[in-house]
Amino acid sequence: MSAATQARLWYAQRVSAMVLALCVLVHLATLIYATRHGLTAAAILGRTRGSGLAALFYAIFVIACAVHVPIGLAKVFEEWLRWRGRIMAAVSLAIGAVILFLGMRAVYAVVIG
Amino acid sequence: MSSELQVSVWRGAGEGRFVAYRVPRAVNQTVLDVVTYIQRKLDPSLAYRYACRVGMCGTCAMTVNGVARWTCRTHVSKVVRDDALEIAPLSNLPVIRDLATDMRGFFDKWAKAHGQFRGTKSRDDFAKIRPDDRQRTEIDAGIECIGCAVCYASCDVVTWRPDFLGPAALNRAWTLVNDARDVEQRERLRAVAGDAGCHACHTQASCTERCPKHLEPTRAIAGLKLMTAREAVRGRL
Numbered sequence: 258m259s260a261a262t263q264a265r266l267w268y269a270q271r272v273s274a275m276v277l278a279l280c281v282l283v284h285l286a287t288l289i290y291a292t293r294h295g296l297t298a299a300a301i302l303g304r305t306r307g308s309g310l311a312a313l314f315y316a317i318f319v320i321a322c323a324v325h326v327p328i329g330l331a332k333v334f335e336e337w338l339r340w341r342g343r344i345m346a347a348v349s350l351a352i353g354a355v356i357l358f359l360g361m362r363a364v365y366a367v368v369i370g
Numbered sequence: 371m372s373s374e375l376q377v378s379v380w381r382g383a384g385e386g387r388f389v390a391y392r393v394p395r396a397v398n399q400t401v402l403d404v405v406t407y408i409q410r411k412l413d414p415s416l417a418y419r420y421a422c423r424v425g426m427c428g429t430c431a432m433t434v435n436g437v438a439r440w441t442c443r444t445h446v447s448k449v450v451r452d453d454a455l456e457i458a459p460l461s462n463l464p465v466i467r468d469l470a471t472d473m474r475g476f477f478d479k480w481a482k483a484h485g486q487f488r489g490t491k492s493r494d495d496f497a498k499i500r501p502d503d504r505q506r507t508e509i510d511a512g513i514e515c516i517g518c519a520v521c522y523a524s525c526d527v528v529t530w531r532p533d534f535l536g537p538a539a540l541n542r543a544w545t546l547v548n549d550a551r552d553v554e555q556r557e558r559l560r561a562v563a564g565d566a567g568c569h570a571c572h573t574q575a576s577c578t579e580r581c582p583k584h585l586e587p588t589r590a591i592a593g594l595k596l597m598t599a600r601e602a603v604r605g606r607l
Contacts (some may be wrong), residue, residue, distance in 0.1 A: 258429075258564070258565070259564070260560050260561075260563035260564035260567065260598075260602075261560075261563065261602040261607040262602075263563060263564035263565050263569050264563040264595075264598045264601070264602035264607060265597045265599065265602045265603060266566060266569075266600035267569040267595060267599055268600075268602065268603055271599070295538065332565075332570075335531075336527075336530045336531060366553070369560060
């Protein structure tokens with residue numbers, strides 16, 4: 258992997274970390290609101306179904322995770338398991354793809370399903 | 371203060387062991403004084419390295435009670451525990467013998483990081499840079515490195531990834547990328563970017579914590595990370 262690609266990946270991880278920090282705060286605030294007000298699952302789904310804002314917010318959340326996690330995991334694989342090159346990239350990308358698929362499936366279920 | 375120190379000193383190379391010595395205490399005694407006493411009075415075969423004895427040359431660094439330190443400026447009273455000292459060679463460097471390490475890898479990485487100034491101006495046509503210039507201030511903050519390798523020996527990332535350039539080489543590169551007179555910037559940024567370079571740093575800041583000159587290689591590396599990433603995103607790396 259070229260130095261420029263590694264530098265871009267680092268940047269992508271930093272930017273996704275900033276997005277995640279914001280998303281986690283909003284998500285936590287939502288959780289606290291929902292539990293404090295005793296909202297049921299049906300009441301929550303009633304608010305999220307058809308909500309473009311919820312779809313956009315959680316889609317961004319999922320994408321940020323799918324970008325952030327594989328880059329970090331690749332480092333862990335490299336430094337702790339001594340994986341290098343293709344296997345490291347393949348496993349990291351596969352985990353990123355799984356996060357993206359499961360996350361988007363959850364967003365679909367909450368907003369449309 | 372007791373009258374005697376119990377000193378364990380690493381003897382041998384990769385295969386070796388700690389050997390115990392008893393050294394008389396003295397007022398204002400440094401760790402280097404202790405090692406020198408052992409070599410001159412108790413065992414002349416002890417190998418170690420020093421030159422200036424005043425914290426300028428960066429040759430006398432060793433691991434003292436588990437922490438990398440410059441021994442000529444480290445008073446025994448500051449580091450002794452129960453009248454005992456354990457003195458070992460620096461970590462992350464091959465041991466030649468006893469307390470002397472092979473520093474070639476450390477300095478080769480300075481060369482890999484393009485740690486040499488490349489200018490084009492002559493004495494007649496010199497660059498005029500204000501003392502309070504922002505880049506000049508960044509250079510001033512990192513320029514006093516004495517190359518003692520205390521930061522390198524204290525860096526966990528160097529232990530995990532032996533190809534990592536390390537804090538000292540990256541700190542040196544940071545002083546040069548801020549030098550408006552230097553003409554090798556793109557090559558240097560390319561050399562210090564990526565997983566063997568600044569992007570491998572985990573920002574644990576052991577280098578900054580232990581630098582005897584109170585430099586901040588962590589800050590220099592953070593600067594390099596941002597600068598190289600921005601250049602890469604703009605397609606200039």
